[in-house]
Amino acid sequence: MNKSSTSPPTADPNAVPVLEMRGITKRFPGVLANDNINLDLQRGEIHCLLGENGAGKSTLMNILYGLYQPNEGEILLNGKPTKITNPKDAIAHGIGMVHQHFMLVPTLTVTENVTLGLEENKGLFIDVKKPADRIRALSKQYGLDVDPDAYIKDLSVGMQQRVEIIKTLYRNAQILVLDEPTAVLTPQEVDDLFHTLSQLISQGKSIIFITHKLREVLKVARRITVLRQGRVVGATTPQEADSAKLASMMVGRSVMLKVDKDAAKPQAPVLSISDLRVLSERRTVAVNGVSFEVRAGEIVGIAGVEGNGQAELVEALTGLRHIEQGTVKIDSAVMPNESPDAVIEAGAAHIPEDRHKYGLVLSYPIRYNMVLSTFDKPPFTKGMSLDEGMITKNAKDLVKKFDVRTPSEETFAGSLSGGNQQKVVVAREFSRPIKLLIASQPTRGVDVGSIEFIHKQIVAQRDAGAAVLLISAELDEVMSLSDRILVMYKGKIVGQSEAATAKREDIGLLMMGTQKN
Amino acid sequence: MTNTTKPPSPILKVWDAIWTPLLSVFVALLIAGIILIITGANPLTVYVSLLEGAFLKPGAFAETLTIATPYILLGLGVSLGFTAGLFNIGAEGQFYMGAVVSTYIGYAVTGLPAIIHLPLAIIGGALAGAVWAGIAGYFKATRGAHEVITTIMLNYIAFALTDYLINGPLRGKGSAPRTPDVLDSAILPKIFSGSDNLHWGFILALIILVGYWFLTKRMPLGLQIRTVGANPDAARYAGINVNRTTVVAMLISGALCGIAGATEVLGRYQYMPAAFTAGYGFDAIAISLLGQGSPIGVLIASVLFGAMNAGSGFMQLQAGVTPAIISVLQAFIIIFVAAPAIIRSLFKKN
Numbered sequence A: 001m002n003k004s005s006t007s008p009p010t011a012d013p014n015a016v017p018v019l020e021m022r023g024i025t026k027r028f029p030g031v032l033a034n035d036n037i038n039l040d041l042q043r044g045e046i047h048c049l050l051g052e053n054g055a056g057k058s059t060l061m062n063i064l065y066g067l068y069q070p071n072e073g074e075i076l077l078n079g080k081p082t083k084i085t086n087p088k089d090a091i092a093h094g095i096g097m098v099h100q101h102f103m104l105v106p107t108l109t110v111t112e113n114v115t116l117g118l119e120e121n122k123g124l125f126i127d128v129k130k131p132a133d134r135i136r137a138l139s140k141q142y143g144l145d146v147d148p149d150a151y152i153k154d155l156s157v158g159m160q161q162r163v164e165i166i167k168t169l170y171r172n173a174q175i176l177v178l179d180e181p182t183a184v185l186t187p188q189e190v191d192d193l194f195h196t197l198s199q200l201i202s203q204g205k206s207i208i209f210i211t212h213k214l215r216e217v218l219k220v221a222r223r224i225t226v227l228r229q230g231r232v233v234g235a236t237t238p239q240e241a242d243s244a245k246l247a248s249m250m251v252g253r254s255v256m257l258k259v260d261k262d263a264a265k266p267q268a269p270v271l272s273i274s275d276l277r278v279l280s281e282r283r284t285v286a287v288n289g290v291s292f293e294v295r296a297g298e299i300v301g302i303a304g305v306e307g308n309g310q311a312e313l314v315e316a317l318t319g320l321r322h323i324e325q326g327t328v329k330i331d332s333a334v335m336p337n338e339s340p341d342a343v344i345e346a347g348a349a350h351i352p353e354d355r356h357k358y359g360l361v362l363s364y365p366i367r368y369n370m371v372l373s374t375f376d377k378p379p380f381t382k383g384m385s386l387d388e389g390m391i392t393k394n395a396k397d398l399v400k401k402f403d404v405r406t407p408s409e410e411t412f413a414g415s416l417s418g419g420n421q422q423k424v425v426v427a428r429e430f431s432r433p434i435k436l437l438i439a440s441q442p443t444r445g446v447d448v449g450s451i452e453f454i455h456k457q458i459v460a461q462r463d464a465g466a467a468v469l470l471i472s473a474e475l476d477e478v479m480s481l482s483d484r485i486l487v488m489y490k491g492k493i494v495g496q497s498e499a500a501t502a503k504r505e506d507i508g509l510l511m512m513g514t515q516k517n
Numbered sequence B: 001m002t003n004t005t006k007p008p009s010p011i012l013k014v015w016d017a018i019w020t021p022l023l024s025v026f027v028a029l030l031i032a033g034i035i036l037i038i039t040g041a042n043p044l045t046v047y048v049s050l051l052e053g054a055f056l057k058p059g060a061f062a063e064t065l066t067i068a069t070p071y072i073l074l075g076l077g078v079s080l081g082f083t084a085g086l087f088n089i090g091a092e093g094q095f096y097m098g099a100v101v102s103t104y105i106g107y108a109v110t111g112l113p114a115i116i117h118l119p120l121a122i123i124g125g126a127l128a129g130a131v132w133a134g135i136a137g138y139f140k141a142t143r144g145a146h147e148v149i150t151t152i153m154l155n156y157i158a159f160a161l162t163d164y165l166i167n168g169p170l171r172g173k174g175s176a177p178r179t180p181d182v183l184d185s186a187i188l189p190k191i192f193s194g195s196d197n198l199h200w201g202f203i204l205a206l207i208i209l210v211g212y213w214f215l216t217k218r219m220p221l222g223l224q225i226r227t228v229g230a231n232p233d234a235a236r237y238a239g240i241n242v243n244r245t246t247v248v249a250m251l252i253s254g255a256l257c258g259i260a261g262a263t264e265v266l267g268r269y270q271y272m273p274a275a276f277t278a279g280y281g282f283d284a285i286a287i288s289l290l291g292q293g294s295p296i297g298v299l300i301a302s303v304l305f306g307a308m309n310a311g312s313g314f315m316q317l318q319a320g321v322t323p324a325i326i327s328v329l330q331a332f333i334i335i336f337v338a339a340p341a342i343i344r345s346l347f348k349k350n
Ligand SMILES: Nc1ncnc2c1ncn2[C@@H]1O[C@H](COP(=O)(O)OP(=O)(O)OP(=O)(O)O)[C@@H](O)[C@H]1O
Pocket: A028, A029, A031, A032, A033, A051, A052, A053, A054, A055, A056, A057, A058, A059, A060, A100, A405, A406, A415, A416, A417, A418, A419, A420, A445
């Protein structure tokens, strides 16, 4: 770990902080999201904000960005009390934010997205040349490698995030807020991001960084503040803390950071895929002749850098995407093309990678989200009508079992914190008898305590005889959870090994497309 | 959780849902009032005579409810489309098709007792509306054709078709272009014996309103339709057949509009005139927006629009202003309901 590269010697703890949040309190109906929070940020430092799901991190940052008004408390910028009533104010005061869920318009270009809503765009004609040049310059300065003319919908998630960063830099942000920026990045992209961040702070910018990945916190933070249930419960530094200590500060108990499981006892194959060919959104070949099996009682993990066909593979398996060629069999039944209900009927559960697109109806209460694929069957439908009593009871039970932090099961999924949204999806998919579990990034955005819990649940499903297919961009997750590992690269399975004997380095190489020799 | 404050009370929730439409109507009345003052009329006299003409005069309220009847059904039809994420602009055409088919069954099918003939005529109207909307639904589901375009085109076809039918094959004996009278066995009888026109179609509309509530709030099909409207990707993921649900929603929406046509010809007119009550299907879009998708909201909005139509004649007589002011009033209501942000910024609520 090289801390000196990310914490410049210029940071002086006695200087007036660039930002100070004092006594911030924010109430939502039924929730005290922030309870008298104090936080300060020094010039040129990376300050990490840690906390379990629903602790109030995003809320606090949304207040800083002017999206919410605090019920109490004040914000000081360079020692001066400042009122920030909307994001425009925040931007004018040099605050930039990259949200947990990106806010880009997919059908517009990078330049258009970056300049969207800026004064210079208010004329009759839009000048694209000058902004594009500036984007190119910024991109070069910080090694971001962003093409101003590309359309957002054609960019990888990592690239989209760089666009979000450019957007803040373009607006001359001095304070950058990054809300779980690494949740969706590949290890290589994370390294690139950290490189960019260290450049930013060496230029005197200051950064608030939210993440659930403790290793990253220890790597980049100068100071760490931990929230729990809306309150600051502690502050520390990477020098004083380690992963285990951070984890227990966050959740208030010690957390198993490793998966504890017995050897698998695989039975007959449940999922059999042969010679599968699937096209991407852009009609290029995304999955190119893939064949494999997942047997009852085993966890097969697919490792791979995101964008190598995993998403398309999962969508094809679950009936959400057209299969051009090849077959998907569950038990001995060939699944009809593009038929999610047949796949569900056959006993499959699916934790989707994109919880906002597929996993949830954000405008529905948790209650309905918990029965999204089962509400038309008993016990949730009796005769002609829905059994609201059963639906509510089901939700109450699952909220409790999966520790979803919410005032009630009536709360809209859209107002839950990111990690709690994920828990709703996971709870629902585990709530019915399943033969096959397809888990795509199952712990994305989830806190350490809940990761431990979800991993235990996945292993429990395996031990109860389910076949589990795990797709994760986290190599650590694939390595520790899987019994067998497949590596996917450019739409093909390029390697396969038993998890017990697999070497991290070998898999890493395969993921990059290089065979060991 | 320990860190909680009290959840909001149900009364507050209801208030949240109705204050925008309420204020929209209020602000529209104010603005129309200003326009009245500019044109030299006294808004107070105008509104009082409107109220009288819609509610207080003998038979006025019955007339208001008579006009509200098709509004309720059409408003529900459009609302169901919105629920499924569909913008059914074709309510008017479906209304016409329902009316013409109901009329035809009403006078051409003979020898049936009322207990069979009347339901048959109504069902015929429902089916006609359903088919007309279903065409748009089908092309949306299979070809991705946008329902706004297809329903507008189907409107034109419906207008031309009914016009042709009433002036041609379905024309009655009299000098005016209209169909023959429907037979007694197919008439929706009057509720009161007085001189008003209020007929059992109004009761039918209320029953269907309750059915609509049950469908959208209590039945799995309703939740499927809502899910498709709220997030089609999530619906697909959850195993809901989005295409089928789209078509079904369109069919039901069209059936409701078709029944509206049936009640007009079997209850109010008892034949189909060439100059059929125009524009109801478009008013219904405003009614649906004003009603915020809730059946009760649609009922209230329908009575409001019914009252404005029913009272406008008396208002013209009494206060001497053109009934066009009613259109102005309605237009402002629509603007404010469709763009609630305007109202919200007027009455800053935080
Ligand atoms: N707009 C909202 N309306 C109502 N409640 C909200 C809203 N936004 C957040 N909350 C609630 O406030 C609490 C804090 O949420 P917040 O999003 O700040 O958590 P977080 O620390 O960012 O969690 P995560 O790690 O899961 O992203 C949660 O209980 C959440 O349900």
